[in-house]
Amino acid sequence: MTDTSPADRLDTAATxxxxxxxxxxxxxxxxxxxxxxxxxxxxxxxLAKLVADGKLPKLADRLPAKPLVVTPIxxxxxxxxxxxxxxxxxxxxxxxxxxxxxxxLVRWNMExxxxxxxxxESWEVNEASTVFTFKLRxxxxxxxxxPFTADDIVFSIEDCCKNSELYRSVPSPLVIANKPGTxxxxxxxxxxxxxxxxxxxxxxxxxxxxxxxxxxxxxxxASRFHPKYNAGVADLVKAANVADWGALFRAKLGxxxxxxRWGNPxxxxxxxxxxxxxxxxxxxxxxxxRNPYFxxxxxxxxxxxxxxxxxxxxSQDVExxxxxAISGKLDIQDRHIDTLQNKPTLSQNMAKGGYRxxxxxxxxxxxxxxxxxxxxxxxxMRAMFANKEFRQALSLxxxxxxxxxxxxxxxxxxxxxxxxxxxxxxxxALAKQFTDHDTAKANAMxxxxxxxxxxxxxxxxxxxxxKIFFAIDVIPTLYPDLVDTLELVxxxxxxxxxxxxxxxxxxxxxxxxxxxxxxxVAVWPGSGGLDPMLDPRDFFAQxxxxxxxxxxxxQWYVSNGKEGxxxxxxxxxxxxxxxxxxxxxxxxxxxxxxxxxxxLTAEAFETVGVCLAVNAxxxxxxxxxxxxxxxPASWSWPNPGxxxxxxxxxx
Amino acid sequence: xxxxxxxxxxxxxxxxAVISVLAFVLIRLPPGDFVTNYIATLAASxxxxxxxxxxxxxxxxxxxxxxxVQYWKWISGIVFRGDFGFSFEWQQPVGDLIWERMxxxxxxxxxxxxxxxxxxxxxxxxxxVKKYSFGDYFATFFSFLGLAIPSFLLALVLMYVAAMYFGQxxxxxxxEQYLTAPWSLAKVWDLMSHIWIAVVxxxxxxxxxxxxxxxxxxxxxxxxxxxxxxxxxxLSEFRLLVKYPVRLALNPxxxxxxxxxxxxxxxxxxxxxxLNLPTAGPLLLQSLMSQDMYLAGAFVLLICALTLVGTLISxxxxxxxxxxxxxx
Numbered sequence: 014m015t016d017t018s019p020a021d022r023l024d025t026a027a028t029x030x031x032x033x034x035x036x037x038x039x040x041x042x043x044x045x046x047x048x049x050x051x052x053x054x055x056x057x058x059x060l061a062k063l064v065a066d067g068k069l070p071k072l073a074d075r076l077p078a079k080p081l082v083v084t085p086i087x088x089x090x091x092x093x094x095x096x097x098x099x100x101x102x103x104x105x106x107x108x109x110x111x112x113x114x115x116x117x118l119v120r121w122n123m124e125x126x127x128x129x130x131x132x133x134e135s136w137e138v139n140e141a142s143t144v145f146t147f148k149l150r151x152x153x154x155x156x157x158x159x160p161f162t163a164d165d166i167v168f169s170i171e172d173c174c175k176n177s178e179l180y181r182s183v184p185s186p187l188v189i190a191n192k193p194g195t196x197x198x199x200x201x202x203x204x205x206x207x208x209x210x211x212x213x214x215x216x217x218x219x220x221x222x223x224x225x226x227x228x229x230x231x232x233x234x235a236s237r238f239h240p241k242y243n244a245g246v247a248d249l250v251k252a253a254n255v256a257d258w259g260a261l262f263r264a265k266l267g268x269x270x271x272x273x274r275w276g277n278p279x280x281x282x283x284x285x286x287x288x289x290x291x292x293x294x295x296x297x298x299x300x301x302x303r304n305p306y307f308x309x310x311x312x313x314x315x316x317x318x319x320x321x322x323x324x325x326x327x328s329q330d331v332e333x334x335x336x337x338a339i340s341g342k343l344d345i346q347d348r349h350i351d352t353l354q355n356k357p358t359l360s361q362n363m364a365k366g367g368y369r370x371x372x373x374x375x376x377x378x379x380x381x382x383x384x385x386x387x388x389x390x391x392x393x394m395r396a397m398f399a400n401k402e403f404r405q406a407l408s409l410x411x412x413x414x415x416x417x418x419x420x421x422x423x424x425x426x427x428x429x430x431x432x433x434x435x436x437x438x439x440x441x442a443l444a445k446q447f448t449d450h451d452t453a454k455a456n457a458m459x460x461x462x463x464x465x466x467x468x469x470x471x472x473x474x475x476x477x478x479x480k481i482f483f484a485i486d487v488i489p490t491l492y493p494d495l496v497d498t499l500e501l502v503x504x505x506x507x508x509x510x511x512x513x514x515x516x517x518x519x520x521x522x523x524x525x526x527x528x529x530x531x532x533x534v535a536v537w538p539g540s541g542g543l544d545p546m547l548d549p550r551d552f553f554a555q556x557x558x559x560x561x562x563x564x565x566x567x568q569w570y571v572s573n574g575k576e577g578x579x580x581x582x583x584x585x586x587x588x589x590x591x592x593x594x595x596x597x598x599x600x601x602x603x604x605x606x607x608x609x610x611x612x613l614t615a616e617a618f619e620t621v622g623v624c625l626a627v628n629a630x631x632x633x634x635x636x637x638x639x640x641x642x643x644x645p646a647s648w649s650w651p652n653p654g655x656x657x658x659x660x661x662x663x664x
Numbered sequence: 665x666x667x668x669x670x671x672x673x674x675x676x677x678x679x680x681a682v683i684s685v686l687a688f689v690l691i692r693l694p695p696g697d698f699v700t701n702y703i704a705t706l707a708a709s710x711x712x713x714x715x716x717x718x719x720x721x722x723x724x725x726x727x728x729x730x731x732x733v734q735y736w737k738w739i740s741g742i743v744f745r746g747d748f749g750f751s752f753e754w755q756q757p758v759g760d761l762i763w764e765r766m767x768x769x770x771x772x773x774x775x776x777x778x779x780x781x782x783x784x785x786x787x788x789x790x791x792x793v794k795k796y797s798f799g800d801y802f803a804t805f806f807s808f809l810g811l812a813i814p815s816f817l818l819a820l821v822l823m824y825v826a827a828m829y830f831g832q833x834x835x836x837x838x839x840e841q842y843l844t845a846p847w848s849l850a851k852v853w854d855l856m857s858h859i860w861i862a863v864v865x866x867x868x869x870x871x872x873x874x875x876x877x878x879x880x881x882x883x884x885x886x887x888x889x890x891x892x893x894x895x896x897x898x899l900s901e902f903r904l905l906v907k908y909p910v911r912l913a914l915n916p917x918x919x920x921x922x923x924x925x926x927x928x929x930x931x932x933x934x935x936x937x938x939l940n941l942p943t944a945g946p947l948l949l950q951s952l953m954s955q956d957m958y959l960a961g962a963f964v965l966l967i968c969a970l971t972l973v974g975t976l977i978s979x980x981x982x983x984x985x986x987x988x989x990x991x992x
Contacts, residue, residue: 102937103950104705104753181723182716223714254747254757259724264755270706270713273755294754294959295764297836297942324840329937329946333823340827365828491707520704521696521955528700548712558703648711 056316057092060305069305070158072316077150079134080316081309083660086639089311090319090662096344096637099337100299102329106272106292107651108348109325110222113301114274115654116283117225118147118166119216123656125376125543125645128216132161132228132283132308142213142598149202154306155281159233163204168232170196170206172241179259184269186224189215189595191573196227211596213603214546221547221649225269231281238262275299283308285318285659292325299325309659318659335359338632341366345640345653345661347373347631353421353494359632368632371640376647377626379430379539380421381498382551383485384561384620386532388578393475394483394533397464398562401618406458408447408621410509411502417624420497428625430551431611433542438607443615448622455509473510483533484516488523495536498623527561535561542626545607546594547649552614553587554580562619583617638664669980676972680965687964688735691957697727698752698955705954725752738961749958751951758962762944768837769943773927776863780870781917787871788878789910792886803875810872816934819865823939836940837862862939866932874917881913911985918981925974926967 054061056072063069100108120131130136133147153161174183175193183193190210197205206227208215218224236242238249238261246258255261267274275292286301301323309317326342328334331349338350339362350359351373363369385398385407397403413427431443459465459473464481466474473481485503489496499515506513513534518526526532537559540548550559554566563584568577570588580588587610594606631653633640639661646652696704699721703713722728726737741747748758787807791800842854885891886909894904933945944963951959983989 102946103954104702107706107711180716181720185714185716188716223712255750260750260755268717270711271755272753276755294751294756294761294947295942297838297940327940329940329950332820333938333940336823336827488704491704519694520707521694521700524700524704525695 075306077153077308079150083309085660086641092319094320094663095322095324096320097324099334099343099346100325100327102327107270109275111651111654112658113284113286117219118227119220121220121650121655125650128220142211144207146205151202153308155231156287156304156306157281162201163198165232166204166227167196167198169227169230173230174226186218213598214595222651228283230266234281235266238265286323297327319662339366344634344637351629367635369635371631371633372643373629373631373646375626375628376543376645377538377540378542379622380626381495381536381623382539382620384535388563388565402458402462404621405447406455409451409455410506412450412505416498416501420494421627425624425627429622430539432545440611443611452509471510472512482512484514486516486523486532486535488520489517530564544649551620554584583613587613636663638662672976683968687961691960701954748962751956751959753956758959765944776866779863779867784871784874788875792879792882807872807875810868815865815869816938819935819938885909885912919978921978922974925970929967
């Protein structure tokens with residue numbers, strides 16, 4: 014039809030009345046979209062048709078006055094297609110979040126180093142980093158066409174996050190120095206969030222998934238389920254047979270990371286795709302279709318997303334996801350298939366499955382961080398683990414080259430902790446101290462600090478004559494490679510007379526032992542490789558479920574000294590330095606504070622590492638364009654979200 | 665008979681009460697709770713739960729209360745309001761979640777059962793009657809193979825072969841376009857063209873063991889004097905077999921009905937997970953793994969109730985089929 018003009022067809026078909034009519038019908042059906050095509054369509058054909066039928070307002074009325082212009086990674090795309098991705102049967106809602114739901118006030122750049130405007134057009138921060146004034150996009154709309162204004166943000170923060178019936182404590186991204194921020198509307202497109210203490214990291218945290226609350230709850234829809242705005246909520250609660258309005262609110266509106274966020278097709282969102290078939294207990298797939306009011310465009314002013322729909326297939330079994338991957342049934346995937354053992358299989362079948370591998374830069378720093386419990390309940394063990402020279406000796410006892418060669422196929426380097434090489438804050442001593450393999454020195458150190466006595470088998474003894482023995486907790490289902498690593502470490506340590514056991518346990522037990530401070534030694538991948546400010550758990554006792562070398566100290570830190578155990582001065586200094594860095598907007602000053610902190614961490618040598626965190630990988634359909642060859646893999650940079658899947662397309 | 669049934673039904677009440685306590689305690693027994701598991705699952709993808717939220721979740725779900733209080737909350741809801749509670753994970757009523765999957769589960773279990781019996785009974789009788797013949801060895805060989813191959817492995821191999829060499833998708837019960845389509849003839853046909861794979865895989869191991877049981881039972885009966893007598897009286901071989909020894913050999917099959925009902929829910933979990941079937945099994949396993957207490961509890965209670973009912977039905981049927989059995 015595009016080859017011949019309707020006029021030509023009229024001439025050739027003049028003899029038959031039927032053909033003439035058909036010709037007219039053809040011309041009429043082309044209508045508006047046909048004309049739009051000639052001038053480069055600014056919206057997807059399906060939407061253009063709805064506009065032509067009068068079922069949807071014109072594109073100009075759907076977009077904000079200044080939409081966010083997204084520069085495609087390779088080239089501008091074409092509309093259409095359905096993207097296939099896999100989810101696991103249970104607790105995999107964040108797989109949707111990473112792909113679709115990354116629409117916070119601000120977002121990360123591709124390099125994970127800088128915060129860029131997203132929902133907001135621009136912002137201003139006062140000198141003290143306490144008041145943040147955000148300028149919203151005039152004319153921006155929720156996915157149901159209702160305007161998105163400052164009221165929505167104020168409602169989300171003041172009426173939802175700070176409502177003690179909905180959130181017993183305010184979500185921590187909105188809290189600094191134990192006081193939640195206050196959101197105030199200046200006018201329809203200006204909103205101010207003010208804190209009582211400096212909160213320089215606020216913007217960075219707003220760019221992470223946990224910082225999405227301000228854009229999560231559409232006031233016009235959510236207020237129906239909120240007693241402040243709807244006196245009749247009690248009836249709704251009764252009709253839904255739930256315990257209280259909070260439960261109903263959560264079932265309808267969800268929260269940042271619960272499955273219910275993707276369970277209600279009615280809920281308006283700001284995401285590029287909206288739920289058509291929800292993620293519920295019985296679902297076998299989740300289907301999301303383009304948001305006609307999505308507020309981002311490409312440089313030609315064409316509305317995103319390019320791809321019509323996303324189809325998340327739900328697999329009960331992770332192995333069957335692998336089958337889907339190698340038979341080319343997934344368009345972009347890394348979740349659940351990115352283990353080291355899968356890499357050879359996936360590389361082998363690239364041509365057959367029609368996909369390519371993409372590199373995911375590990376945002377962590379350490380592949381296998383070993384946490385000796387320095388606050389062990391048994392005084393004898395506590396004395397041993399808290400002895401810095403003991404930990405240093407054990408670190409020298411590890412043959413890292415062998416582990417890297419055998420377990421990680423040479424894809425890493427000996428490492429302790431701290432920001433990755435290449436990061437501006439990389440700290441040489443913190444990263445590389447005590448990574449040599451030196452059994453003589455290790456033995457000498459152990460002899461010197463009072464563990465010189467040995468039994469008949471050559472195993473070292475505590476000063477009281479009992480044998481040194483400890484268990485290293487590891488979760489085999491989560492990190493099979495760590496079990497292999499630890500088996501080698503155990504052998505290396507046997508050579509310096511230290512006996513231990515690799516304690517493979519189920520994950521809930523691992524957490525329970527940690528929470529109750531019952532573990533001897535635990536391993537976990539070390540964090541803070543690319544995001545040292547966001548996850549500093551290895552640099553001081555910061556995370557009650559992460560800094561496993563001294564859980565009671567973290568409790569002291571988190572509770573402001575009310576619970577747990579008081580840490581030594583070096584820790585207290587670091588806690589102060591971190592709070593200071595977190596309150597400093599000036600990057601150079603913040604870096605200086607963190608440098609001091611890293612110096613202290615290197616000096617204290619609390620954790621023992623093995624090697625630099627190994628990069629992961631994912632697959633992408635060879636036809637899928639605008640996917641970066643390399644991107645960070647992180648929760649704070651929820652890949653592939655910040656690479657903007659809305660600008661992916663099938664070429 | 666009616667008295668017997670009434671008495672058995674009455675006995676079920678205390679049994680169920682004890683079972684409900686046991687089920688609840690057992691689900692709570694592993695270390696940690698739903699929140700620990702939730703955090704751990706997210707941690708597996710390097711995802712973090714906001715610390716304030718984690719503490720709050722426990723309070724919201726009532727996990728910080730003593731076990732007896734939690735049990736009472738659960739059981740009183742069931743007894744007084746027929747309300748099985750809310751699933752922690754899905755924030756949906758437990759009843760809806762289970763019923764949603766029951767239809768296909770029933771279909772799958774019954775078709776598997778029919779296929780199993782249709783294959784196993786004739787082959788079992790045949791290999792007993794023609795003992796040590798070629799056909800017997802052939803059937804025996806294959807039934808041992810069927811017994812030896814775990815069905816989930818068979819499913820995995822089949823899926824791999826189908827995906828790698830035929831480019832076909834064997835998982836699930838529907839093609840993509842029918843997944844959410846309303847029921848129609850075309851959809852039923854689509855279901856049939858998918859379900860047979862699952863049925864065959866599930867039937868393989870069941871068939872194998874049933875062939876062995878049937879063969880052994882028949883061999884026990886075939887040597888008995890009444891068979892010889894009947895044969896001496898000139899009864900045709902077919903009528904003789906079907907009327908006497910087969911009927912007696914069937915008793916163990918009737919007893920299996922007792923396991924059949926609970927199997928509706930909990931049978932073939934691994935195969936269902938591997939083949940990605942939308943049946944009740946995977947949901948049960950998931951709920952147990954994540955310690956989603958109310959969902960798991962409802963499942964365990966349902967399975968136990970079905971076991972009790974199944975036992976009763978098989979007892980009654982046995983009495984009807986075999987006059988030698990007395991209910992008193």
